[in-house]
Amino acid sequence: MCAVRSVGMSERALDLDEFSDLIERPHGGVRREAEERRARTGLPERALGRLDELGEWLSAAQGQVPVRPLAHPRMVVFAGDHGVAGLDVSSRPAGSAAALVRETLDGDSPAAVLARRFDVPVRIVDMSLDCELDELPAEVTRHRVRRSSGRLDIEDALTLDEAEEAFRAGMAVADEEADAGTDLVVLGDLSVGGTTAAGTLIAALCGTDASVVTGRGGGGIDDLAWMRKCAAIRDGLRRARPVLGDQLQLLATIGGADLTAATGFLLQSAVRRTPVILDGVVSAACALVGQRVAFRAPDWWLAGQASAEPAQAKALDRLAVDPVLEQGVSVGGGTGALLALPLVRAAAALAAELPVTPEEGDKPDSEGVDAYEAT
Template sequence: MSVDGWNTVLVLGGIRSGKSEFAESLVADAPLVRYVATAADAGADDEEWATRLAAHRARRPETWTTEETAGEPRRLADVISAAESHETLLVDDLGGWVTVLLDPAHQPADDTATIAELAEAVRSCRARLVVVSPEVGLSLVPTTPLGRAFTDALGAANRAVADACDAVVLVVAGQPAWLKPAAPAAPVPQPSVTVGAAGAPTLDGGAGEPTDETVVTPAGEPEALPEVLTPTAPPAQAGPADGGGTPWAAPTMALPMVATGLVIQPGMELPMPDEYAGPQAVDRLATLDVPGAGFGVLDGVVGFAAATQGTPTPAPWASVRVLLVHGDHAGGAAAGTVPGDSTRRAQDARAGRGPLARLAAESGASLQVVDAPTAGPMEVEPALTLDQVESALRQGWRLAEQAADAGVRLLVLGACGAGTEAAAAAVLAATAGAEPPTVLGRVITAGEYDDASWMVRCAAVRDALHRSRHSPRGAKDILAELGGGDIAVATGVLLGATARRLPVLLDGPVGVAAGLVSRDLAGQARHWCLLADHGGQPAVRLAADVLGLTPLLDLRLDLGEGANALAALPLLRSVLGLAAALPVHPALGGGIPDEAEPEVEPETEPETEEPDTEEPDFHEPEPAGPGPTTTEPESASLDPSGWRAG
């Protein structure tokens, strides 16, 4: 089965239905495509057919390569069988292939056996494969023996290939209708991309209502999402209510759907933050009535919040959820860690103990502990299977959707697990060309530096990179070979949060490693990420530089992933609250205008002229906050000392 929900697709359609254009759009995200042409070249007297072939060739990108099989139709099965897992093939089309197969030049031939060979090649294909074929089942039965032979052979080929493919789509008048699979294998509503309350794409079961909190695994079995915890004794919060920005009025992506759920694949079109609101919010800060120079580097958090909320006056994040991803790594990556320590910390977080739960309670944030699959020893074998990677990505996506449906306005992404630092270093080495020793922080065991364990971790990363040197370097391949379950779940969270326009506060190596992987699946994801502090970790520093993220603080906190961000969260909220509440400087037209003074009627008798001893007019400004309800002078008498009585 496919690692992307579908690996092999049959695209059916009538003449001029747009089936070829739709098939080409399915592989448009692939960097290299091998186009397998099956039709024979046009004869010298068939100018119209030659024009069609020329139009097809002109439509293909320059990065595509073309392979002809018209000379030997049985070779098509060999081409498909020999394709590697990192390749992408587009076969266009089976109609031309059957035409050549029935040509007298290739007779005698066993057409049935050749079609069976092709179907078996499609079924066992390791590459990403799209096959185009005409649908002849809706036409009249031909009146000639050759016409009937063609429709019989093409109908048999279509049925055999459709049975072997993961998905089948029928294109009618340019509109695709997915025929296979027709319904989910499990009794779960068929997911679809819709527009939620804020206009963002969601996975739901229809009618715009959120589905049960489940995520569908590649095997089609529903997997329950973990419980959302509310740490006890959260402090009472005051301040502006959480506000949303300008809603998006239309979906921003169209993702393929099959029975296994959402297809997460490279080149997804996810939303971007508001490109105008962020700069407008930063420019507005320069006009506020502050006695000092302003917000310093923290103007970045105001610009980020404005862009993600879609308004130049962003509100503080009143609803925050912490996602703690717990996943261990076996082998040398976990050298120097106490066995079972990460499990204990995850259990403490669930029970409301430990620094993360304490900080979450003080911030009024909910906490969700997510168990990721344990990764194998990456120096000797892949950390995960491709099916596990697919399941972890979808679980992370659904976690982000669940948070968005619950009204969460900010996600804090943290992680705990043995070997997470080494796995993140391996991902950085594979995606950013980093040298493992330069991004692996020193190991601290029982309060002391453990350089022997540090060397074991470096060796594990080195051996893993050497073992996988010939493996593809796609995003999912890196997660399978090196990343492990925690980074895969975190990657899904970033992608799902991006789809729902939900900002994410990153913390630690796992979060930034997931940012690097998500960049190769949807480049928009990094624009929804905020990094509060680098924590003094070299991996976080390098990944932040590659992602274009500037840490807002330099506190060098190392309380554990997630806890560092929560410690900085009150400061970030305070900055947003201050930026939203401060008025514009009076010199720039801000402040409250003075009340109009009542008119004084002129007296009937003119007063005698006296020397000009009047003092200049002075109006006491009305306070912006709590204070007296009037600025008029009181009519109280003065005591002998000159002070007002009372």
């Protein structure tokens, strides 16, 4: 399938149903070729554990056997503030997500340290930070929809027009990354109140109670803050249930601009055949919404690690996705997803470079044995 640009939707109302037709699964035939190639290495079955599965997933996403090494990974982080943080549901004060963004831009956050160590460029996309535009670089703020999202427990996080604008912004970022040659995206988020929005989305889509999905967030809130967070999710759930059949309206009601943009990004990345590593509970919530929109889309996403957030476990179970790592990292910003990147790179290297027993009629490896490009 040829690459599909989001401009095809720009001249008319956004129709999320189109994604079901636009998104195809990674190439199944190529995955079988990768499995067969792995069987010819002579290594016992399961000797490399999950590395075999990761290499085959990446090979199918690329449409090529042997898999290409990852040459241009990129971390994309969607940032925003949430009005619900004003209820003191977070360890950080409401409206302070811009400080997290500056920390990452300065290279001082855990995600920034790992990205620098792993040689991964970082792109931060401000969707709804509660700060003046001139406080951050223009390339960070150019997609901003509004200052902070509304308080999801008593009002819509966004208007429907704002939700569409944010969704399209996420699609545009996905197109820009695909056009730039990004071959894998590490998806992150930076927000204050974002885990409350994510928990509400996951509870709504999984049909569960607020207490089941309410976690402690990245800062480890105390019991009183947890109770306030649980009450906010409960009230948000009441507002979400009537719009469960309309995913864009659902995001407008309880999601916020950053989560809406990340959902658009995930879906358009699947259209453009760009594999994505998910981070924590926020990206898991966006992936769950994306699954509702296009059931084949999750085949393009990999869960980097399991955090301590119970809502993430619910979402990944519903997505039928097993995390690569279980480190309990909840700091956000893409940290957990970045931790999985070396394993994906290792899987690609092993799948590409382990010698195989030639089949009858094969050319020598030096002449390109097993190279297969999907049409």
